[in-house]
Amino acid sequence: MSSHQTTEQLKSLRLAGMAEAFDHQIGSPAFQDIGFEQRVQMLVEAELARRDTQRYARLIKSAKLRVQAAPEDIDYRPSRGLEKTKVADLLTNTWIRHHRNVLLTGATGTGKTWLACALAVNAARYGISVHYQRTAIALEAMLIAHETGDIEKIRNQFVRPQLLILDDFGLVSLSTRNKTDLLELVERRGEASTIVAGQMPVSKWHEYIGDPAVADAIMDRLVYSSLKIELKGESLRRTRGKST
Missing domain, CATH: 3.40.50.300 (P-loop containing nucleotide triphosphate hydrolases)
Incomplete structure (x- = not known):
């Protein structure tokens, strides 16, 4: 499976933050020497951060x-x-x-x-x-x-x-x-x-x-x-x- 397909599947699962972070990791040599577990953790944190931002935007709009x-x-x-x-x-x-x-x-x-x-x-x-x-x-x-x-x-x-x-x-x-x-x-x-x-x-x-x-x-x-x-x-x- 290509990295593009992985990105699209993440988006289909409504994991847009993780998909964006995945693209960033694939396109940057800086992540090549980072261990698998740490890279997965970074993807999860990116998704959580995006959801927090979206929740804040919804709360402010409805306020x-x-x-x-x-x-x-x-x-x-x-x-x-x-x-x-x-x-x-x-x-x-x-x-x-x-x-x-x-x-x-x-x-x-x-x-x-x-x-x-x-x-x-x-x-x-x-x-x-x-x-x-x-x-x-x-x-x-x-x-x-x-x-x-x-x-x-x-x-x-x-x-x-x-x-x-x-x-x-x-x-x-x-x-x-x-x-x-x-x-x-x-x-x-x-x-x-x-x-x-x-x-x-x-x-x-x-x-x-x-x-x-x-x-x-x-x-x-x-x-x-x-x-x-x-x-x-x-x-x-x-x-x-x-x-x-």
């Missing part, structure tokens, strides 16, 4: 992040109030494995959305499913779904991901239906993690939700065991504008 933010580019300037040790702990994804939540608050432009998306990108790198949505849009989608009969389908879009980002929390008032939908969502995500980002301080959330019983239930499930980060300083958009 629909507002920005593609790299964790390596997080801005730790002292004025932001962002502790390196706290962020370093978040980047281990331990909080996701333990089903904890992260609450990001701060004035407009302080980088809440960017940081949330950076944590999401980091999670996707480790094979964790992610979904991003603005809170108002998520609540509106569920409100419409009650009328169309698709509420379970829409809820599942927000419940299934291992990490959900609810951005711009607190920007619009909540109807009675919104409140019960929000409670149902955080209740069903009890075995998953959620990042909630918004300008409103956590101390005002109970008052914002309004209904004491629903507010107590949401705060109990979403807030009390969460990791909280309050971003400070001047708007990063304004700062970048000045530097430009």
